[in-house]
Every structure is written in structure tokens, then in C-alpha cells.
Amino acid sequence: MSDLLQHLRQAVGAEHVLEGDRLEPYSHDATFMEAAPLAAVLPGSTEEVAAVVRACAAAAVPIVARGAGTSLVGGSVPLDRAVVLGLERIRHCEVDAPNTCAVVGAGLITGELQEAAAEHGLMYPPDPASVGMSSIGGNVACNSGGMCCVKYGVTSDYVIGMTVVLADGRVLKLGGKTRKRASGYRLIQLFVGSEGTLGIVTEVTVKLIPLPRHHATAMVGFNSIEEAAAAVSRLLGSGHFPAAIEIIDRSSLDLTRELLPPGFDPELAAVLIVEQDGNDPQQVHQNLLQIVEVLDGVDNRIAQTEAERDGLWRARREFGKVLMAMPSNFFAEDVAVPIASIPEMARRVHQLSLETGVKISIFGHAGDGNLHPTILFTDEQRPLVGKLAARIFRDAIALGGSISAEHGLGALKRDFAEEEHGPLAMGVMRDLKRLFDPQGLLNPHKVFPEQPADDRFLDKQPGWGVKREGAVRDRSELGA
Ligand SMILES: Cc1cc2nc3c(=O)[nH]c(=O)nc-3n(C[C@H](O)[C@H](O)[C@H](O)COP(=O)(O)OP(=O)(O)OC[C@H]3O[C@@H](n4cnc5c(N)ncnc54)[C@H](O)[C@@H]3O)c2cc1C
CATH class of the missing domain: 3.30.465.10 (Uridine Diphospho-n-acetylenolpyruvylglucosamine Reductase; domain 3)
Structure with a gap:
């Protein structure tokens, strides 16, 4: 161990090898997960990264690459007393x-x-x-x-x-x-x-x-999450591809009420925020009007100024910050389904919430079929979360979708990987892993299943369900 630290100091300079109290920020990501690293090393160049990797490989010590630690799946948490290799100094x-x-x-x-x-x-x-x-x-x-x-x-x-x-x-x-x-x-x-x-x-x-020079934004309200989701599929199927189309359901709107535009109808069950961009302002505006017509909602707000545009986006952009600041805990899902299945996926999640009495907020990048059903739970509800999360994973897979559209599998979702990909594909992935990393030192316990994919899959993760302050280094900077 002291030999390894000595080699790491030689590789990157002693001031860039962190130990003791300075390791705290490198022990967690944006989830509840936490594990103490052996050391954190901050190389300043590719050559220094290579020297760090060689030193760790020689000592058979695992390495976890870390960017900013905003992973939502425990991806950058250093399991197995790993050395965290922080890339933050390499930013040309x-x-x-x-x-x-x-x-x-x-x-x-x-x-x-x-x-x-x-x-x-x-x-x-x-x-x-x-x-x-x-x-x-x-x-x-x-x-x-x-x-x-x-x-x-x-x-x-x-x-x-x-x-x-x-x-x-x-x-x-x-x-x-x-x-x-x-x-x-x-x-x-x-x-x-x-x-x-x-x-x-x-x-x-x-x-x-x-870079497109002009943007136009609208917020369109609906009487149910299923109607909002159906409108997305109708819009894309009619040949319109806006720059963004985000969905937010009633329970997410309730959490961000003070961030919504003035006069917002509190009875709306869901909204879509839709943005069009381009270089001709009139055409962009015209396209947005056509999109709003196809969406056929019950409440249409079209931003007339930049300030109004910001106002329409605020609740969606700040949603992550709101979640992190809540007293209750949450488990964020990241499923994707084919566009035409979005209404069915939204219906199943909504129904699950009604059946179990556990709040599940739905928001996400609806235009990609990507929903973030987020399970908001109290301490008493914690034993139920694994079951709900597993059901949502399986519903997405059954609809021909994925358990992760953009956050990855990390440690939190790895156990369901084989249900999505099947044993042959997972076998090929394991072969590739062995080819590139025969000692298994790069980010261990991530991506590949390690325990049964059942309702208790969360229970063995360090820190499961405990709400902790400071999950990311500066929460005030979070935008979502
Ligand atoms: C409020 C909030 C909102 C978010 N919104 C979105 C969103 O809209 N879309 C989305 O896709 N994600 C989102 N995320 C998730 C997260 O920000 C992304 O997964 C992001 O890509 C992680 O980047 P990072 O630099 O923080 O990586 P880290 O958390 O440091 O690492 C993530 C994973 O990448 C690996 N890694 C990091 N750097 C390297 C490297 N240089 N080489 C090899 N492996 C590396 C790590 O080992 C780990 O497995 C959100 C997170 C938060 C907290």
C-alpha cells in the first residue's frame, strides 16, 4: 500500500494524491451510495493517467475513473477500496x-x-x-x-x-x-x-x-399523463421533430409549483414543454404553432419573450435541485420505450403509484421515449421500493424498451442487465471486458449482474435509502 502511494506520488506529484479527510468528496456520487476510496489521484495529462494505471495494475488495485461525480447509478462510487482517478485537471x-x-x-x-x-x-x-x-x-x-x-x-x-x-x-x-x-x-x-x-x-x-439562432417555446397542458404521452407519439408520427419535447406529470408539477409560470392551472394533470429552433424567427414561430395545434392540449402557453421562455423551462430545469432538497428520499429510474409505447408506459407507472400509494413522479425526455419515473419514499415505504423499481424495469423491457436510456447501469441497475439483453449478449460483453481488463480492475461491481434480479436488489448496496446531504459536491449548482 505505501509502495503504491509512493508510485502514485511519483506519477502525478504528491500534491495531487489525496488521502484522509480530503477523500470525502470522492466517496460518493449523486445517489445515496458511498464507499471509502484507498486514495484519490488527480493526474494532469494522459501520460500521468497511464502512469497511475500502470502503478495500480502492478499492485492489483482497482481504479474508478471519475469526472464530476454526478452519476445517478452509483457509477463513480469506488467499491472494493479502489483508487479514484479524477479527471478534473484534464480540461483543455x-x-x-x-x-x-x-x-x-x-x-x-x-x-x-x-x-x-x-x-x-x-x-x-x-x-x-x-x-x-x-x-x-x-x-x-x-x-x-x-x-x-x-x-x-x-x-x-x-x-x-x-x-x-x-x-x-x-x-x-x-x-x-x-x-x-x-x-x-x-x-x-x-x-x-x-x-x-x-x-x-x-x-x-x-x-x-x-448553432441555431432562434428558439421558440411552448407549454401545453393535458388532463391526463396518458393524453400528454399520446400527443408526443402523434406529433412525432406526423413528421414534426421539435428541438425538445419534455413531459412533466402532476406529482412533479406539485413539487415545483412555485417555479411554474404565473396563472398556471393547478388542475392540469400533465404538461409538455416543447421547443422549436432554427434561423428564421418567423418560420420557427410558425412551426411551433403547428406543433401546438397537433399536440391538441387543453392549455397552451407560447412564450413571447426570452424571459417568458426561461419561465416555461424553469420548473423542468430545476427539478433535480428540488428533488435533492426534499426531506424524503427518492430512487430515479431512466427507462426508454419505443415512441408509440410511451402512453402505455406512463399508464403503467401511474397505475403502480395508485395501487401502492407510493408517490412516483414522471418527467423526462418524452420525444426519445425516455421517462424518469422517480419513486419518492418515506422510511416506512423503503422496503417497497425495490419491488416498484423492478416492476418498472420489467414493464419497460416488456414494451421493447431499456432499463437505462442515458444514466447507465452502474451498481444500482446492473442486476437487471441480463433481463434486457439476454445471456448471449451479456456473455459477449463479459468476453470484451476480459479482453480489455483481464485483471478486472476497472470500475469493479458495475454494469454486470452480481446478485438475483429480484425485489431485494437494492438492499445490498452500501447506504441504501439513507438520505444524505452533499451527495454531489455543490448541490446549489444542480440544474435539472
Ligand atoms: C441533477 C442531475 C441531472 C441529470 N440529468 C441528466 C440528463 O438529463 N441526462 C443524462 O444523461 N444524465 C443526467 N444526469 C446523470 C449524470 O450527470 C450523467 O451520467 C453524467 O454523464 C455523469 O458525468 P460525470 O462527469 O459526473 O461522471 P461521473 O459521475 O464522475 O462518472 C460516471 C461514470 O462514468 C465513468 N467515467 C467518468 N469519467 C470517465 C472517463 N474519463 N473515462 C472513463 N470512464 C469515466 C465513471 O467511472 C462512472 O462509471 C443527471 C445527474 C444529476 C445529478
Whole structure:
């Protein structure tokens, strides 16, 4: 152990090897989960990352890559007394406008990439609600999505180059600034979404697109969550693809009531927030009016000013902060179903809440079929949560969907992976894991099932259900 620490200090400088009290922020993510790391190491370059990985591999000590620690699945929690490898010092950002791409360090906060691209009239579209605090490396590792992904796609659609440190410390460079490439296997895509289990991403090259100059936003109300969900499927099926289409149900609206626009009808059962973008303001506005007509809700608000636009988005953007500040605890789901199945998925979750008396808020990126049913529970209701969560996972799978649209599996959802993918696909994934990480040192106990996928799957996770302050380093910065 002291030998390893000595090697780590040599690799990154003693001031960048954290121990003792300074480890607390690296012991948890944005969930209830918590585990003490052996040490936290903050390398400043790919070469230093490689040296850290080599030292840990030689000592057979596990390594957990960490961006900003906003994972909602226990992904960045260091199980097995791992060394946390924090990428936060590797945050360079070079926007290459003539090549419409950017080369960025894995620790760069994604919002900073968006701002840098916007200075050139360009846009990096994937926009998780945590965009102001999560890192691009974390987004790549989880294949993050967000509000605008219905029109623009998710993280994997934008990564064209990558530098990865492999489990034995070798440095693999993939792709580059070329937007098209059909030579060889698409290894980049293997690392996207691999949640730190196949390699440590130190740098990515991402495609950029022109930044739309105008936005128009509407909030459309409905008398039931099923009607709102059906309207989404009707809209997309009619050939309209807005830049964003978010759904918020009554119980989520109740939690954010003071953030809703003035005069908001408190009886509405659900709303859709829909945004259109483009370069011609009249056309953008006209398209939005057509969209609102197709949605056919019972209450339409169309923002006339930037301030009104912000007002329509506020409740949705702040939802994560509201959840984190609540006295009760929550378990956030992240299911996705085919677009036409959104009404059925919403109906089943709503029914489950009515049957059990446990509050389940539904909000999410409806245009992608991605709902975040969030189980809000008291201490007495805690034993029920595993059962409810498992039922929601299975409903999503039964409807042809996924148990995770954008948050990943981490430790919290791993046990249901085989139910979604089947034994053959999981076997191939295990083979790949063995190929890239024969010692099993990269982010252990994540992604792959380890215990029965039953109602008690949460019970063995450290800290399960205990509401803790400070789950992320600065909650006040959370936007959702
Ligand atoms: C309020 C709130 C709102 C959110 N909204 C969204 C949303 O709209 N959409 C969405 O997709 N997610 C959302 N998330 C989840 C979270 O922000 C994303 O999963 C994000 O991508 C995590 O980034 P991070 O830098 O915090 O990664 P971390 O939490 O540090 O790590 C996440 C995972 O990635 C791995 N990892 C991190 N960096 C690297 C690297 N450089 N190389 C290899 N592996 C790495 C870790 O080992 C871990 O498995 C939200 C979270 C919060 C708290």
C-alpha cells in the first residue's frame, strides 16, 4: 500500500494524491451510495493517467475513473477500496471551427464546451440536465442524453476521436477530426457507454454543428399523463421533430409549483414543454404553432419573450435541485420505450403509484421515449421500493424498451442487465471486458449482474435509502 502511494506520488506529484479527510468528496456520487476510496489521484495529462494505471495494475488495485461525480447509478462510487482517478485537471478545450469539431480534455465540464463552441457560432448538442456540472468524459462513459437529443441525437452521435488509457497503461488513440470513417471496427463506440469498465478516456474529439439562432417555446397542458404521452407519439408520427419535447406529470408539477409560470392551472394533470429552433424567427414561430395545434392540449402557453421562455423551462430545469432538497428520499429510474409505447408506459407507472400509494413522479425526455419515473419514499415505504423499481424495469423491457436510456447501469441497475439483453449478449460483453481488463480492475461491481434480479436488489448496496446531504459536491449548482 505505501509502495503504491509512493508510485502514485511519483506519477502525478504528491500534491495531487489525496488521502484522509480530503477523500470525502470522492466517496460518493449523486445517489445515496458511498464507499471509502484507498486514495484519490488527480493526474494532469494522459501520460500521468497511464502512469497511475500502470502503478495500480502492478499492485492489483482497482481504479474508478471519475469526472464530476454526478452519476445517478452509483457509477463513480469506488467499491472494493479502489483508487479514484479524477479527471478534473484534464480540461483543455480547442474548438477547431474550420473542421467543425472540438478536441477536449475528459474532465472539461460539458457546459464549458457548449459555451466555447457557441463563441464560434457552433453547437455541441447533447445537453444533460447536469450540463453545468458533469464532465464530457463522464458523458462519454455513460452515453449521456438530454433535452435536445430528440432532434440532435446523444453523445455517441458526436464522438469522432478519442484517447483511452487501457487497463495495462497502454495509450490507445482512435479516430480523429474526420467526420466520416468506415475503415475497421468502430472501437470508439465500444468505449462510449462503457462506464469506465473498459478504459480511461482522457481526451475526446467531438463533432460540432451550426448553432441555431432562434428558439421558440411552448407549454401545453393535458388532463391526463396518458393524453400528454399520446400527443408526443402523434406529433412525432406526423413528421414534426421539435428541438425538445419534455413531459412533466402532476406529482412533479406539485413539487415545483412555485417555479411554474404565473396563472398556471393547478388542475392540469400533465404538461409538455416543447421547443422549436432554427434561423428564421418567423418560420420557427410558425412551426411551433403547428406543433401546438397537433399536440391538441387543453392549455397552451407560447412564450413571447426570452424571459417568458426561461419561465416555461424553469420548473423542468430545476427539478433535480428540488428533488435533492426534499426531506424524503427518492430512487430515479431512466427507462426508454419505443415512441408509440410511451402512453402505455406512463399508464403503467401511474397505475403502480395508485395501487401502492407510493408517490412516483414522471418527467423526462418524452420525444426519445425516455421517462424518469422517480419513486419518492418515506422510511416506512423503503422496503417497497425495490419491488416498484423492478416492476418498472420489467414493464419497460416488456414494451421493447431499456432499463437505462442515458444514466447507465452502474451498481444500482446492473442486476437487471441480463433481463434486457439476454445471456448471449451479456456473455459477449463479459468476453470484451476480459479482453480489455483481464485483471478486472476497472470500475469493479458495475454494469454486470452480481446478485438475483429480484425485489431485494437494492438492499445490498452500501447506504441504501439513507438520505444524505452533499451527495454531489455543490448541490446549489444542480440544474435539472
Ligand atoms: C441533477 C442531475 C441531472 C441529470 N440529468 C441528466 C440528463 O438529463 N441526462 C443524462 O444523461 N444524465 C443526467 N444526469 C446523470 C449524470 O450527470 C450523467 O451520467 C453524467 O454523464 C455523469 O458525468 P460525470 O462527469 O459526473 O461522471 P461521473 O459521475 O464522475 O462518472 C460516471 C461514470 O462514468 C465513468 N467515467 C467518468 N469519467 C470517465 C472517463 N474519463 N473515462 C472513463 N470512464 C469515466 C465513471 O467511472 C462512472 O462509471 C443527471 C445527474 C444529476 C445529478
